[in-house]
Amino acid sequence: xxxxxxxxxxxxxxxxxxxxxxxxxxxxxxxxxxxxxxxxxxxxxxxxxxxxxxxxxxxxxxxxxxxxxxxxxxxxxxxxxxxxxxxxxxxxxxxxxxxxxxxxxxxxxxxxxxxxxxxxxxxxxxxxxxxxxxxxxxxxxxxxxxxxxxxxxxxxxxxxxxxxxxxxxxxxxxxxxxxxxxxxxxxxxxxxxxxxxxxxxxxxxxxxxxxxxxxxxxxxxxxxxxxxxxxxxxxxxxxxxxxxxxxxxxxxxxxxxxxxxxxxxxxxxxxxxxxxxxx
Numbered sequence: 001x002x003x004x005x006x007x008x009x010x011x012x013x014x015x016x017x018x019x020x021x022x023x024x025x026x027x028x029x030x031x032x033x034x035x036x037x038x039x040x041x042x043x044x045x046x047x048x049x050x051x052x053x054x055x056x057x058x059x060x061x062x063x064x065x066x067x068x069x070x071x072x073x074x075x076x077x078x079x080x081x082x083x084x085x086x087x088x089x090x091x092x093x094x095x096x097x098x099x100x101x102x103x104x105x106x107x108x109x110x111x112x113x114x115x116x117x118x119x120x121x122x123x124x125x126x127x128x129x130x131x132x133x134x135x136x137x138x139x140x141x142x143x144x145x146x147x148x149x150x151x152x153x154x155x156x157x158x159x160x161x162x163x164x165x166x167x168x169x170x171x172x173x174x175x176x177x178x179x180x181x182x183x184x185x186x187x188x189x190x191x192x193x194x195x196x197x198x199x200x201x202x203x204x205x206x207x208x209x210x211x212x213x214x215x216x217x218x219x220x221x222x223x224x225x226x227x228x229x230x231x232x233x234x235x236x237x238x239x240x241x242x243x244x245x246x247x248x249x250x251x252x253x254x255x256x257x258x259x260x261x262x263x264x265x266x267x268x269x270x271x272x273x274x275x276x277x278x279x
Contacts, residue, residue: 024060024089026228031062033225037212038063038125038154041273042070044208045150050074051120056109056141057081057127061090061102067123068094068102078119079104080112109137114144121145125154128195132186135198142202145278151204153274154212157192162226163267164258170250174234177242184240192272199276210273216266218259226266230255 031038047053049072055064057080064079071077079102081087090104109127122141128134142151159179164171182189196206216222234251237243243251258264 022232024086026225026232027059028062029221029228030225033222034212035066037210037273038066041152041154041208041210041275042067042123044210044275045121045152047071047121047123047150047152052076052118053078054114054119054122054141054144055079056112056122056124056137057130058086058090058104059083060086061093061104063123063125064090064102064104065093065097065099068099069097071101073101075101077102080107080109082106082108112137112140114140116143117146119144119146119149121150121152123152127155128153129155129182129189129191130185130187134188134191135202138198139202142199142204142278147278149278150207151199151274151276151278153195153199153276154271155192155195156189157270157272159189159269161267162269164255165265165267166258166261166263168251168254168258170247170254171230173247174230174237174243174251177237178230178233180242181237181240189269192270195272195274199274204276204278206274206276208273208275210275212271212273214268216268218261218264222268223259223266226268227255227259 047067047070051071052075053067053071055061055067055077058064059081061079064077068077079090084106087104087106094102094104110131110133122145128137131137145151160175162175179189196209200206214222216226231252234243234248238245238248
């Protein structure tokens, strides 16, 4: 759940979720809640000291900073995002931490040009689902990997499987509207099912397919991640004509009702982590 309607990046393309301070805070929380999964995928890929890594669609750079610490002073991390604001934040933070091995640049991932064989690894999380044509981006990144270089991609698999328990018809309507909003923007919240074939077709051998699925209970930090997203995004769905004002009110009422139910929980959107090696 990561780019929004009224905010544009360097190329003038709207971000679906925005780039303001509120979105930075949401992304920071998101990274913190899922950092252990990112570390596991990086471990599986063998990302380590002295390597040259790419963080594609880095946002404010919470993962890029950790990757820079992982590769150390002898390594290099290139972080790329279209948002000038996000990149400026990342540059300031890298300077504060003394991470000279981290380079952050503004750029459209669709037009990224990298020297063939210049990377030991690349990471893309919650990025490809936003792109109308993710295949050429994957091919471009793979071409920049050296033989044996590793690619880690993490994205949504079957978004409509997001389920609130006890069942909530109003929430189910919201999930369908979110899915449609992504489709209209050119994205695909079910991209995960196509990722393994896409990556293999770009010249990689699949090493791991890692399921990323969790349950969130009211009152826990993990619950705040989807709560912040849905409560903030639903008004935009109303503005876009994908939900009615009545549907918005019904959703909010049922959501807050579930928050008061001791046995309630949310089955979060299922995702897949792909770890691959360039042939």
